Amino acid sequence: MITNMEKIKTLLEEKGIKPTFQRLKILEYLSNNLNNHPTVEMVYEKLLNDIPTLSLTTVYNTLNNFLEKRLVFGVTITGTEVRYDFNTDYHHHFLCKKCGQIIDIDLKCAYAEGEKGIISGHRIDEIHGYFKGICKDCSKNVGKKSRGRSSS
Amino acid sequence: MITNMEKIKTLLEEKGIKPTFQRLKILEYLSNNLNNHPTVEMVYEKLLNDIPTLSLTTVYNTLNNFLEKRLVFGVTITGTEVRYDFNTDYHHHFLCKKCGQIIDIDLKCAYAEGEKGIISGHRIDEIHGYFKGICKDCSKNVGKKSRGRSSS
DNA sequence: TCCATATTTGTAATCATTTCAAGCTTGTAA
DNA sequence: TTACAAGCTTGAAATGATTACAAATATGGA
Numbered sequence: 510m511i512t513n514m515e516k517i518k519t520l521l522e523e524k525g526i527k528p529t530f531q532r533l534k535i536l537e538y539l540s541n542n543l544n545n546h547p548t549v550e551m552v553y554e555k556l557l558n559d560i561p562t563l564s565l566t567t568v569y570n571t572l573n574n575f576l577e578k579r580l581v582f583g584v585t586i587t588g589t590e591v592r593y594d595f596n597t598d599y600h601h602h603f604l605c606k607k608c609g610q611i612i613d614i615d616l617k618c619a620y621a622e623g624e625k626g627i628i629s630g631h632r633i634d635e636i637h638g639y640f641k642g643i644c645k646d647c648s649k650n651v652g653k654k655s656r657g658r659s660s661s
Numbered sequence: 662m663i664t665n666m667e668k669i670k671t672l673l674e675e676k677g678i679k680p681t682f683q684r685l686k687i688l689e690y691l692s693n694n695l696n697n698h699p700t701v702e703m704v705y706e707k708l709l710n711d712i713p714t715l716s717l718t719t720v721y722n723t724l725n726n727f728l729e730k731r732l733v734f735g736v737t738i739t740g741t742e743v744r745y746d747f748n749t750d751y752h753h754h755f756l757c758k759k760c761g762q763i764i765d766i767d768l769k770c771a772y773a774e775g776e777k778g779i780i781s782g783h784r785i786d787e788i789h790g791y792f793k794g795i796c797k798d799c800s801k802n803v804g805k806k807s808r809g810r811s812s813s
Numbered sequence: 814t815c816c817a818t819a820t821t822t823g824t825a826a827t828c829a830t831t832t833c834a835a836g837c838t839t840g841t842a843a
Numbered sequence: 844t845t846a847c848a849a850g851c852t853t854g855a856a857a858t859g860a861t862t863a864c865a866a867a868t869a870t871g872g873a
Contacts, residue, residue: 529820529869549860564822569861585740586789589830590860603783614780628766630797631755637738637791645782681838681851701829716853721830741861742829 513537524578534559535571539581539595546584546592546602546611586611586639601638607647614640665689676730686711687723691733691747698736698744698754698763738763738791753790759799766792 517536521528534556539547547555553568572593575581584592586604592611594602601614616638626633669689673680686708691699699707705720724745727733736744738756744763746754753766768790778785 588737632794632800633792634794639789640785642784642786648784
């Protein structure tokens, strides 16, 4: 039986990244938190339990490394911080301006893959589709207390 | 004959924003720089010529005010700063990762207007389509010196 | 075992943005 | 006019995310 950790290790090796303990744990955390779209701080705080010597700089270095190797996707929908997404399948994101939640949106823009990654002559490497508004739950609970941080 | 400044003034008044000198000049600058997608700093530096007492905070305050009133659109494609776009018609943006240029992309995503602004039950107020890659010019000039700042 | 190289760490710096309090304008009512 | 409140503008200081840097540590051969 192949453990999840072994899969994570293989993923790193396939990208030519040496599977150190910190890197394994960081990628494992992201793979277990597909719906959170975690921040650097969230990764750091959580892993501090497993790795008390962990440095915030290591988390930054590691995530930047993963980004370069396209092992994870950086979501900058909030405008204030990078959120990390282990799911690199093509999809979009929705930000609720009331509760701050980021929700995956499974749309395929017509222009995404059809035109061999060229638009008006420009070579496209990344597509980010960001939708912002009020989520289903917050729309329902108008006037009630929101369940997350507010954006203003 | 209606001057450009009068048009700018009317735009502010229509949104219930008192047309002070600073606000007029900031909005005028944005209207004259549709292709730049200027940063706060660019607005500030340029207007310092006309308004030597201008404060950076005023530029921030004013642009945030314009954003709230939907007089301008905030583009966060670079991930490090807000770029301001006077053109609030629905369109997307392309960032060249080599020269840093931001180019307007006139696409209409099928989901943009059709479904009355609702996706999966979430109310959509803003749509940001960010494409990143290498622009036409930089693709041509491979190996040649790029004409702007580099992104790494 | 020893050394070169890569990795991790903590601190300090940077950069965009916000906070805050004080000073300035402006419109209006006495 | 004069005086005052409300709204604007200003500059300095604070904040928060991220990067730079250099020292300490781990790793994998010769």
